[in-house]
Amino acid sequence: MNYDLNKLSQAQQKTSTLAGLKKLLQLIAHEKKILLLALLAILTNSSLNLLGPLVIGHTIDKYVQHKDYSGVIHNAIILLCMYLLALFTSFSQTKLMGSVSQRMLFTLRNSIFNKLQQLPVGFFNQNKAGDLISRVNNDTDKLNQFFSQSLMQFIGNISIMVGAGVFLLLIKFELGAATLAPAVLILILTLALSPWIKRKNALNLKSVGGMSSEIQESLHNFKVIIAFNRRDYFRKRFETANRANYKTAISSGLANNVFIPVYGLFASIAQLIVLAFGIYLITIGQFSIGLLVSYLSYSTNFYNPLRQLAALWTNFQLAMAGWDRISQILSLETDLPVMENGITEPNAALLEFRNVHFGYTDDQEILHNISFKLEQGKTYALVGPTGGGKTTTASLIARLYDPSKGLVMLDGRDIRTYSLEERTQKIGFILQEPFLFTGTVKDNILYGNDLYKDHTNEQLEKVIIDANLGSLLAIFESGLETQVLSSGDSISLGQKQLIAFMRAVLRNPQILILDEATANIDTITEQLLSDILNKLPDTTTRVIIAHRLNTIENADEIFFVNSGEVSRAGSLNDAMDMLLQGKRVS
Numbered sequence: 001m002n003y004d005l006n007k008l009s010q011a012q013q014k015t016s017t018l019a020g021l022k023k024l025l026q027l028i029a030h031e032k033k034i035l036l037l038a039l040l041a042i043l044t045n046s047s048l049n050l051l052g053p054l055v056i057g058h059t060i061d062k063y064v065q066h067k068d069y070s071g072v073i074h075n076a077i078i079l080l081c082m083y084l085l086a087l088f089t090s091f092s093q094t095k096l097m098g099s100v101s102q103r104m105l106f107t108l109r110n111s112i113f114n115k116l117q118q119l120p121v122g123f124f125n126q127n128k129a130g131d132l133i134s135r136v137n138n139d140t141d142k143l144n145q146f147f148s149q150s151l152m153q154f155i156g157n158i159s160i161m162v163g164a165g166v167f168l169l170l171i172k173f174e175l176g177a178a179t180l181a182p183a184v185l186i187l188i189l190t191l192a193l194s195p196w197i198k199r200k201n202a203l204n205l206k207s208v209g210g211m212s213s214e215i216q217e218s219l220h221n222f223k224v225i226i227a228f229n230r231r232d233y234f235r236k237r238f239e240t241a242n243r244a245n246y247k248t249a250i251s252s253g254l255a256n257n258v259f260i261p262v263y264g265l266f267a268s269i270a271q272l273i274v275l276a277f278g279i280y281l282i283t284i285g286q287f288s289i290g291l292l293v294s295y296l297s298y299s300t301n302f303y304n305p306l307r308q309l310a311a312l313w314t315n316f317q318l319a320m321a322g323w324d325r326i327s328q329i330l331s332l333e334t335d336l337p338v339m340e341n342g343i344t345e346p347n348a349a350l351l352e353f354r355n356v357h358f359g360y361t362d363d364q365e366i367l368h369n370i371s372f373k374l375e376q377g378k379t380y381a382l383v384g385p386t387g388g389g390k391t392t393t394a395s396l397i398a399r400l401y402d403p404s405k406g407l408v409m410l411d412g413r414d415i416r417t418y419s420l421e422e423r424t425q426k427i428g429f430i431l432q433e434p435f436l437f438t439g440t441v442k443d444n445i446l447y448g449n450d451l452y453k454d455h456t457n458e459q460l461e462k463v464i465i466d467a468n469l470g471s472l473l474a475i476f477e478s479g480l481e482t483q484v485l486s487s488g489d490s491i492s493l494g495q496k497q498l499i500a501f502m503r504a505v506l507r508n509p510q511i512l513i514l515d516e517a518t519a520n521i522d523t524i525t526e527q528l529l530s531d532i533l534n535k536l537p538d539t540t541t542r543v544i545i546a547h548r549l550n551t552i553e554n555a556d557e558i559f560f561v562n563s564g565e566v567s568r569a570g571s572l573n574d575a576m577d578m579l580l581q582g583k584r585v586s
């Protein structure tokens, strides 16, 4: 399945702005009460702003022209109260929307992170961590900015514009229509250029993701970069990504700001129309000075928000481009769903591969028509040349991927019918590069194991000793409390493998897969591990992938994995012969 977010098909990618916005609004739909309050606040604010010019015009015509200063003071106090109320409503909507948008950001980041946790290994093979981080951090922030700062201003500005437009038409229809004419042109222009602006913003966000990937990759591999003196190479790669970002930022900045001067020009034209046409109407006795002052205010009230809408439109377009990138992740489904019904067979082998084919991508098959059985309690070895398909076979045993054709049966059931919990309980997998996270050895050993999560250190140590793992724990100076950094820099690679080993054994799995699990361990510790493996319960099936053949001398059966095919190797000597032959052939 294609999980590459930057190469999604047109159908997977295409969302109209309206559909995107609708989906986005569903995220805050449960905040109806607060949204209504904020809406009320912004509408009150807009109404107050609209009434201001009317009160001023009325004051000029009724009191100023007749020198009635008590009336002027009376209306001035009314205006002051209106302005104070407007201040309060503006503050309230900012506060209300700020909290709604922060909650939305919180929920959204959690949803993306949870989705990332559900997606299969294939997704992470096809996407760069830096780009994903940029989507979780940067793109969600674009949405936050829109919701916290722009959405209510958007609504407020539109309501002021509609109100001002209505007043303009009601006071003097012909003058109103002439004043509003430039706005219609702006609207047409905005709608016509919107898809182009959205595209420019999407390209810009993509390039930010690309830059973030470069940073992530070079930071992750900094030791290799320094050791191989590849700084220049990475500097150049970063410069290329940075330049791409620079170019897309310039064109998205241009696209986003292209309206602003145009809006300004149209607003000035409208003012000119009001002045010229208004003065003409006064001279023929159809208009008053007070009304002209109100009119000029309303035309400013109409065009100022329109000018601000240009900036808000930019935020909106940016938010929508960000939302598209976020919803690409949210709409992905795992290609490893749990099936309700599947084949069940009594008295079957513990694990069986039946005519399994598999490829990481659709165009290249890695495993070809593989069939084998693993019996309970036996030890199996997978040997073969580098790149032969051992890790891939083990990954299919643990259902990190599904076969493209064929069937994997676990304990008499199609492996796809097991829930994730059931499967990980049954199968323990020690990877070539064990994953540890920041915490103590204890935290890492108990990762994903609820059985001992409430144990004290003493109780857990006893469990470890009973599982014959005491000698491994003793290697760590501070025992269970030894600190581990996720980067693994605080401990050696071999020690990491020991922690992964203890973690897997303590789960007491039915099948324990060790993929090169002793590759970085000294021979004495390796002997310790071998003893522990031998003392595992009789029911545990072991699958050992190893290049060093001495580590598999106790295997009940050896499989030779080469060029995506699995065959029985017979004895250790036969395996050695096949390996030498395989190496010659490949």
Ligand SMILES: Nc1ncnc2c1ncn2[C@@H]1O[C@H](COP(=O)(O)OP(=O)(O)OP(=O)(O)O)[C@@H](O)[C@H]1O
Binding pocket: 125, 360, 361, 366, 384, 385, 386, 387, 388, 389, 390, 391, 392, 393, 561
């Ligand atoms: N994530 C991946 N995406 C695409 N191709 C992959 C991926 N992982 C492995 N391959 C390819 O699949 C083939 C088998 O790789 P695999 O890791 O299973 O070999 P292996 O026998 O375990 O090798 P090694 O002994 O070096 O660990 C190789 O050609 C490899 O390039």
